[in-house]
Amino acid sequence: MAGGFFNEMVDSDGVVRSHYARFAEWLQDTPSERVARKRAEADTLFHRVGITFAVYGEEEGTERLIPFDIVPRILPAAEWNALSAGLRQRVKTLNLFLHDIYHGQEILKAGRVPADHVLKNAQYRPEMQGLDVPNGIYAHVAGVDIVRAGQGEFYVLEDNLRVPSGVSYMLEDRKMMMRLFPELFARYSVAPVEHYPDMLLDSLLSISPKGVADPVVVVLTPGAYNSAYFEHAFLAQQMGVELVEGQDLFVRSDVVYMRTTQGPRRVDVIYRRVDDDFLDPLVFRKDSKLGVPGLLSAYRSGNVTLCNAIGTGVADDKSIYPYVPEMVRFYLGEEPLLNNVPTYMLRKPDDLKYVQAHLPELVVKEVHGSGGYGMLIGPASSKAQIEDFRKRIEAAPEKYIAQPTLSLSACPTFVESGVAPRHIDLRPFVLSGREINMVPGGLTRVALSEGSLVVNSSQGGGTKDTWVLEN
Amino acid sequence: MLSRTADHLYWMARYTERAENVARMLDVNFRMSLLPQTPEQIEQGWGAVLGVNGLQDAYRELHGTVTPEKVVRYMVFDRDNPSSIYSCLLASRENIRAVRGSVTSEMWEMQNSTWLEFRALDPEKVLGSDIGEMFEWVRHRSHLSRGVTVGTMLQDEDFRFIRLGSFLERADNTARILDVKYQAIELGAKEGDAASEYYQWSALLRSVSGFAAYRKVYRDLITPRRVAELLVLRADMPRSLARSMKEVYTNLTQVANRQSGETERRAGELYTSLRFGRIEDIFDVGLHDYLTAFLGKTDDLGDRIAQDFLVPVLAD
Numbered sequence: 001m002a003g004g005f006f007n008e009m010v011d012s013d014g015v016v017r018s019h020y021a022r023f024a025e026w027l028q029d030t031p032s033e034r035v036a037r038k039r040a041e042a043d044t045l046f047h048r049v050g051i052t053f054a055v056y057g058e059e060e061g062t063e064r065l066i067p068f069d070i071v072p073r074i075l076p077a078a079e080w081n082a083l084s085a086g087l088r089q090r091v092k093t094l095n096l097f098l099h100d101i102y103h104g105q106e107i108l109k110a111g112r113v114p115a116d117h118v119l120k121n122a123q124y125r126p127e128m129q130g131l132d133v134p135n136g137i138y139a140h141v142a143g144v145d146i147v148r149a150g151q152g153e154f155y156v157l158e159d160n161l162r163v164p165s166g167v168s169y170m171l172e173d174r175k176m177m178m179r180l181f182p183e184l185f186a187r188y189s190v191a192p193v194e195h196y197p198d199m200l201l202d203s204l205l206s207i208s209p210k211g212v213a214d215p216v217v218v219v220l221t222p223g224a225y226n227s228a229y230f231e232h233a234f235l236a237q238q239m240g241v242e243l244v245e246g247q248d249l250f251v252r253s254d255v256v257y258m259r260t261t262q263g264p265r266r267v268d269v270i271y272r273r274v275d276d277d278f279l280d281p282l283v284f285r286k287d288s289k290l291g292v293p294g295l296l297s298a299y300r301s302g303n304v305t306l307c308n309a310i311g312t313g314v315a316d317d318k319s320i321y322p323y324v325p326e327m328v329r330f331y332l333g334e335e336p337l338l339n340n341v342p343t344y345m346l347r348k349p350d351d352l353k354y355v356q357a358h359l360p361e362l363v364v365k366e367v368h369g370s371g372g373y374g375m376l377i378g379p380a381s382s383k384a385q386i387e388d389f390r391k392r393i394e395a396a397p398e399k400y401i402a403q404p405t406l407s408l409s410a411c412p413t414f415v416e417s418g419v420a421p422r423h424i425d426l427r428p429f430v431l432s433g434r435e436i437n438m439v440p441g442g443l444t445r446v447a448l449s450e451g452s453l454v455v456n457s458s459q460g461g462g463t464k465d466t467w468v469l470e471n
Numbered sequence: 472m473l474s475r476t477a478d479h480l481y482w483m484a485r486y487t488e489r490a491e492n493v494a495r496m497l498d499v500n501f502r503m504s505l506l507p508q509t510p511e512q513i514e515q516g517w518g519a520v521l522g523v524n525g526l527q528d529a530y531r532e533l534h535g536t537v538t539p540e541k542v543v544r545y546m547v548f549d550r551d552n553p554s555s556i557y558s559c560l561l562a563s564r565e566n567i568r569a570v571r572g573s574v575t576s577e578m579w580e581m582q583n584s585t586w587l588e589f590r591a592l593d594p595e596k597v598l599g600s601d602i603g604e605m606f607e608w609v610r611h612r613s614h615l616s617r618g619v620t621v622g623t624m625l626q627d628e629d630f631r632f633i634r635l636g637s638f639l640e641r642a643d644n645t646a647r648i649l650d651v652k653y654q655a656i657e658l659g660a661k662e663g664d665a666a667s668e669y670y671q672w673s674a675l676l677r678s679v680s681g682f683a684a685y686r687k688v689y690r691d692l693i694t695p696r697r698v699a700e701l702l703v704l705r706a707d708m709p710r711s712l713a714r715s716m717k718e719v720y721t722n723l724t725q726v727a728n729r730q731s732g733e734t735e736r737r738a739g740e741l742y743t744s745l746r747f748g749r750i751e752d753i754f755d756v757g758l759h760d761y762l763t764a765f766l767g768k769t770d771d772l773g774d775r776i777a778q779d780f781l782v783p784v785l786a787d
Contacts, residue, residue, distance in 0.1 A: 048584050049576070050568070050580075224565070236572045237572035242473055244473060248474070259474045260472055
C-alpha cells in the first residue's frame with residue numbers, strides 16, 4: 001500500500017508495523033459478518049445515545065451521526081511521549097505569549113513577532129490589556145491539530161485556543177470500542193482516557209477567583225441547536241455541573257448569578273463554549289442572544305473566571321501561527337519540539353509571488369477561516385477552482401496563507417469497498433491549570449473519501465478511537 | 472436547579488403524559504368502532520376526541536367532516552396539530568434533549584428511542600393495518616418513561632418537577648376525558664339502549680385503565696355515578712383526580728421556595744376537597760360544571776407553577 005504517504009499500519013515494504021500486528025491478526029480471525037454486525041450496532045447505539053451533531057437548516061428532531069470507524073489509530077508509547085512533550089512546550093509558550101501581549105508586549109518590542117500582526121488582529125481584544133487572569137493562564141483548554149507527513153514526522157497544523165471541540169467523541173469512541181470489541185482490549189494495553197472530565201473539572205476548580213472556598217462551575221452553551229451541543233451537555237453531566245445558556249445567567253454588581261428554582265445562585269467559573277463575539281452584548285456583538293450582559297465587567301472585576309479567557313484567538317490565528325517556533329525560542333530559550341508546516345504569508349510580496357506561481361501544488365487557507373471552509377487544496381482542485389481562488393487572492397492577499405500540500409498519513413478504514421487507507425489527523429486536548437495535563441491520545445479524525453485531506457465533520461469526516469499503548 | 476432545566480423537565484413529562492392520554496382516547500374509540508354503532512354515534516365518538524383537546528374548530532377548518540380515519544390521522548400524525556401524538560412526542564423529546572445532562576442516560580436514551588422509532592413509522596402503513604398496535608406502543612413507551620424515571624433517577628428537585636408535570640397533566644386529561652365522554656353517554660342514554668350504554672361506560676373505564684379497578688372496588692353493575700366517583704374521588708385509583716392532585720401537592724411541597732406558598736395552598740385546598748369530597752355533592756352541582764371548575768383550577772396551578780419556578784424572574 002504505497003502511494004506517497006505514511007501508512008500508520010503498514011511499512012513501505014508492506015509489512016504490518018509491530019504495534020498493529022495483533023490488531024491485524026484479530027481482523028483476519030474475525031468473521032466479516034461479525035464485524036459488519038458490530039459496525040451496524042455502533043450506528044444504532046450512536047443514534048440512540050444521541051451522539052450526533054445538529055446540522056444548521058435541517059428539520060427539528062433530526063441530527064446526524066459523525067461516522068465512526070472501528071479500526072483504531074494506534075500510537076506506540078514512545079511516539080506519544082515525544083508528541084506530548086512537544087505539546088506541553090507549545091501550549092506553555094502560547095499561554096506565555098498571550099500573557100505577554102496583554103501585558104508588557106516584550107515579544108513585540110523585541111521585534112520577534114510583527115506588532116501590527118497582533119495589535120491589528122480582529123482577535124486581539126484591547127479589553128484584556130493589563131488584566132490579570134488566575135495563574136496567568138489564558139488557554140485552559142487547547143486542541144492542537146497534529147498531522148503526520150513524509151516519513152511519519154509530526155506537524156502542528158493548527159492551535160485551537162478558542163473553544164476547541166471534539167473531546168466528547170474521543171471519550172464516546174473509546175466507550176464504543178470497548179463495548180463492541182472487548183476482546184481487543186485484552187490483546188492490547190491501551191492507556192485510559194476516561195478520566196478527562198475529572199481532569200477538566202480539576203483544571204476549572206483551580207482557576208476560580210481568589211478566596212472562593214467551594215467554587216460553582218458551569219458550562220455555558222449556545223443551546224440545543226448548536227452543532228456541538230451534545231458535547232456541552234456531555235461534559236456538564238460528566239463533571240456534575242450545571243449546563244447553562246446565556247438566558248440562565250445574569251450579572252448584578254459585577255457578580256454573575258444563575259437563575260434557579262430557589263432563587264439566584266452565584267457562579268464562579270464559566271467553562272464557556274460560546275465565542276468571544278457573543279459573550280456580552282454590552283461589549284461585543286450587540287445582537288447576541290447567547291451571551292450575558294455585563295459578563296465582561298464581572299470578569300474584569302475578577303469575580304468570575306472564564307475558560308478559555310477572552311482574546312485567545314489572537315494566538316491561534318493563521319497569521320500568527322508561523323511565529324510560534326520563534327515564540328518557543330523567545331520565552332523558553334528552547335528549540336521547538338514540534339514542527340510547524342512551512343507557511344507562506346501572502347501579505348509578503350515575495351511569498352505572494354511564489355504562491356501565485358505554484359497554486360496547483362499548494363494549500364491556500366483563509367487567515368480567519370476554520371472548519372475546512374474557504375480553502376483551496378491545489379492538487380485536488382480543477383483549473384477553474386484554482387483560477388477562481390487566484391482572483392480571490394489577488395483581491396485581498398493579506399487574507400490568505402499558503403502551505404505545501406502535506407501527504408497526510410493514512411490509516412486503514414472501513415469503506416464501501418472494504419478496508420482501505422484514508423487520511424487522518426489527531427487533535428490532542430491539552431489542559432492548563434495549576435499544571436499542564438492531557439489524556440494520552442486525542443481525537444483522530446479521518447477523511448472518508450478516497451484521497452481527501454479534509455477531516456472536518458462538517459465536511460463529512462469521521463472519527464476513530466485513538467490508542468496510546470502502555471509499555 | 473436551573474429554572475430552565477425545571478421548565479424543560481416539567482414539560483417533557485407533561486407532553487409524555489399527554490401523548491399517552493391521546494393514545495388512550497383514540498384507542499377506546501377505535502375499539503368501540505368495532506361494535507355496532509349508528510353513524511351519529513360514530514361521529515359523536517370521534518368528535519368527542521377532538522372536543523377533549525379543544526380542537527373541533529381547528530379540525531373542521533382543515534378537514535370538514537368527522538370521519539374516523541381523518542380524525543386518527545389528524546390526532547396521530549399531523550405535525551401542525553399541537554396535540555397530535557407526533558407533536559407531543561417531538562416536544563417531549565426536544566425538551567429532554569435540551570437538558571439531557573440533567574437526566575440519567577437511560578432516561579434520555581429511552582425518550583430518544585421513542586422519538587426515533589415513532590419518526591420511522593410509515594403513516595400509511597400504520598393507518599392501514601396496525602393502528603391499535605400503535606396506540607398500545609405509545610402507552611408502553613409512556614409506561615417505560617415513567618418506569619425509567621422512577622427506577623434510575625435521584626429523587627431530587629429534578630425528579631419532583633418531572634412528577635409535578637406528569638400528574639398535573641394527568642389530572643387535566645382525566646377530567647377532560649370524563650367530561651366529554653360523560654356528556655356523550657348521557658346524550659345517548661336518552662335513547663335507552665342499555666347494552667350500548669354499558670359498552671360506552673366500560674370503554675370510558677378502559678381508556679383510563681379503570682375497568683378492572685371498578686369491578687374490584689364496587690363488585691356491581693356499572694353506574695354513571697360510580698364511574699365518576701372512581702375517576703374523581705378515589706385516591707387509590709392511579710389516574711383519578713384525587714390521586715393526581717395528591718401527587719401534585721406532595722411534589723409541590725418538596726420543591727417549595729420563598730414565593731410558592733400560595734400555589735402550595737391552592738394545590739392543597741384542591742386536593743383536600745377531593746380527599747373529603749362526596750360524589751352526591753358533585754352531582755348536585757352537576758358533573759360538567761364541577762369538572763369545568765376543576766379544569767380552571769388546574770390551569771391556574773399550571774400558571775402559578777410557571778410563575779414561581781420556571782420563568783426566570785429576577786428575585787432575591
